[in-house]
Amino acid sequence: MKVLYTAEALATGEGRDGQARTSDGKLEVKLASPVELGGNGEGTNPEQLFAAGYGACFHSALRVVARRQKADVSDSSVRAKVDFGANGQGGYGLGVHLEVSLPKVDAATAQALVEAAHQVCPYSNATRGNIEVELTVVEAAA
Template structure:
């Protein structure tokens, strides 16, 4: 797999479970979007972007993080694990270059505070196996999965 030599920009997102309804646009250059899971209409996730006009990389990271956090919920439910209310997924997608070629790479940072490390890592990796965005990127871009 070809690796990025020079990062041009990074799209960052922070996604958490949310009980709010609808979509809201926050002030101070922030974008706050409510995302839902197609399999569970009661699951709502908050995606907070850091720019008022998000980049394609940021939107991709936001969509990926919503799918991935839903996958975490599915895996936890299957394993009878109660997720912490302050769980979060931070995804960073870099746009970069290697020679004249444009490439993407990503980092998934998963925070499952209060869970034993081995349980948190098992859930994070199992979610990565079932998330359609993770499947689509696997083998196509360099992706690091970090459990914090």
């Protein structure tokens, strides 16, 4: 792979109950386990950060694919949901649900764009074969 950019962040403290900061200082967050996992929920958690990153990255890939196909993806959005759970082998795993809204294209075009974006998106390429990623078009033009 020809590296085009490297992001860097440092996590300190107590892991899920610590803090994280990017090397450029543009992102600095307090981390806290969610209440559902026994934490106090008073900070963000790695799954939320992953959801935000994946959603933004997928949306960008979707826009690239749409531009190539001259499809109107204005007013589009991607909601990313990241599941955390026991994997049945003594460890933990993740699952992702991406809900894509493409109100200006028909359902067939929307589905084709989502599938094409899934082949382009770096997060999709990194997770493919490792975790389940469910893609759903939640809105398209009639």
